[in-house]
Amino acid sequence: MTGPLALLDSASLYFRSFYALPESMTAPDGTPVNAVRGFTDTVARILVDRRPSRLVACLDADWRPKFRTDLLPSYKAHRVAEEVPEGGDVEEVPDTLTPQVPIILELLEAFGLATAEAAGYEADDVIGALAIREEKSPVEVITGDRDLFQLVRHEPTPTVVIYVGKGWNKAEILGPDELAEKYGIPAGNAGPGYADMAALRGDPSDGLPGVAGIGEKTAAKLITQFGSLQELIEASNAGDSRVPLKTRLRLTDAADYLAVAPTVVRVAADAPVEQSRPDTVPSEPADPDKVAELAERWNLGRSVERLLAALPKS
Numbered sequence: 001m002t003g004p005l006a007l008l009d010s011a012s013l014y015f016r017s018f019y020a021l022p023e024s025m026t027a028p029d030g031t032p033v034n035a036v037r038g039f040t041d042t043v044a045r046i047l048v049d050r051r052p053s054r055l056v057a058c059l060d061a062d063w064r065p066k067f068r069t070d071l072l073p074s075y076k077a078h079r080v081a082e083e084v085p086e087g088g089d090v091e092e093v094p095d096t097l098t099p100q101v102p103i104i105l106e107l108l109e110a111f112g113l114a115t116a117e118a119a120g121y122e123a124d125d126v127i128g129a130l131a132i133r134e135e136k137s138p139v140e141v142i143t144g145d146r147d148l149f150q151l152v153r154h155e156p157t158p159t160v161v162i163y164v165g166k167g168w169n170k171a172e173i174l175g176p177d178e179l180a181e182k183y184g185i186p187a188g189n190a191g192p193g194y195a196d197m198a199a200l201r202g203d204p205s206d207g208l209p210g211v212a213g214i215g216e217k218t219a220a221k222l223i224t225q226f227g228s229l230q231e232l233i234e235a236s237n238a239g240d241s242r243v244p245l246k247t248r249l250r251l252t253d254a255a256d257y258l259a260v261a262p263t264v265v266r267v268a269a270d271a272p273v274e275q276s277r278p279d280t281v282p283s284e285p286a287d288p289d290k291v292a293e294l295a296e297r298w299n300l301g302r303s304v305e306r307l308l309a310a311l312p313k314s
Contacts, residue, residue: 005134005279006052007127009143010059010115013164014039014104016144018097020167027298035100040107040303042142045168047281047310050140054279057108058126061117063091065125067268071260074207107294111307112286114279118271124148128267131159147206150195150266152179159191184220189227196229199261208261211254214247222247233258283312 017038025034046052064076082090108115118126124147131139131151139159141148146163153159154176161179163172172178180187185197200219202210214222225242226232236243236251243251251258277286285291285308295304 002137003051003053004140005130005137006046006050006055007130007139007141008043008046008055008057009123009127009141009145009148010039010057010104011063011123012144013042013142014101015097016164016167017042018094018100023096025299031099031298032096033100033103033298033300035097036103036107036298037300037303039104040300040307042164042168043113044303044306044310046142047307047312049168050162051312052140052281054114054137055281056114056116056130056275056279058123058130059115059117060123061119061121063122064089065120065122067120068264072208072257072264074209075264077207103294103298107291107300107304109276110285110287110290110294111311112277112282112284114275114277116273116275118273121268121271125268125271126273127151129269129271129273131157132267132269134159147198147203147265148267149174149179150191150198152176152191152194154188184217185224192228193223195262195266196223199229199258199265200232208265209254209257211250211258213250218247229258229262281312285311 014035018035021034021038023032023034025032025037027033046055064080068075079092080089081092105115116126116130117123118129127141127148128151131141134157139157141151141159141161142164143161144163144165148161151159152161152174160173160175163174174182176187176190179185179190179194183194183197185193197216197219199208200211200214200222201216202208222232223229226235232243233251236248291304291308295301
């Protein structure tokens with residue numbers, strides 16, 4: 001049987017590896033490699049536990065895209081380390097993580113694992129575009145962020161999110177039924193329903209203010225009752241008695257935010273994705289000598305051994 005297409009939210013995974021493992025994991029020159037080793041171990045676990053036939057490590061070409069900040073200036077504003085007037089603001093990243101990212105990318109290339117990005121877009125958009133366009137295989141999105149729950153669906157291509165916010169050993173596999181149960185939204189519209197609920201509720205970690213006075217449970221209840229955020233707004237504007245007066249006033253006060261929130265929250269399925277190589281999981285590294293050299297230079301020993309052992313046998 002053909003395995004799934006695994007789409008990795010790479011930055012989410014290496015950030016979480018960085019914070020989960022001690023910086024005492026270093027290369028011979030003293031460079032911390034905790035994120036590299038944690039990320040490599042995670043990829044190995046994905047290959048062993050999920051057995052994907054295809055895998056793409058998705059990257060941020062722009063972690064704070066202009067098309068989103070033009071609509072909502074607060075979007076991820078609290079994470080900006082340096083503003084760049086022409087776009088491409090610098091994200092606040094730990095000094096000891098920054099040098100590890102190129103090592104991760106070199107390792108992926110040496111192993112022959114595909115990466116993908118889209119100029120002017122986030123990894124979320126790349127993942128969304130690849131998931132929505134997929135026609136052959138079921139899709140598994142591996143992430144530590146909830147934003148991508150919006151991609152969960154039964155059809156036309158079954159898509160689940162493997163949420164690793166608490167680590168791989170406590171990973172949650174969320175399909176439409178699980179997402180519906182977790183958030184109280186309809187299973188038949190779980191992914192889009194989650195996106196609408198998230199826009200209504202807001203998310204401080206992304207600089208989304210949400211609608212004041214409407215929390216997660218109320219947001220889920222309203223989206224379930226009306227079917228979508230747009231239908232809720234239309235009902236509120238029409239004075240529908242099913243929308244309590246207090247809620248109508250709150251929605252009116254947040255009208256400017258609600259006009260842009262869906263575009264900011266939803267993945268851009270039309271992102272112009274560029275992929276480094278075919279996404280088939282290789283049975284052996286593309287460049288074994290480079291893999292060995294990287295393992296020695298950066299003291300990646302057992303992590304690289306585990307990834308080598310995880311590759312499918314030809």
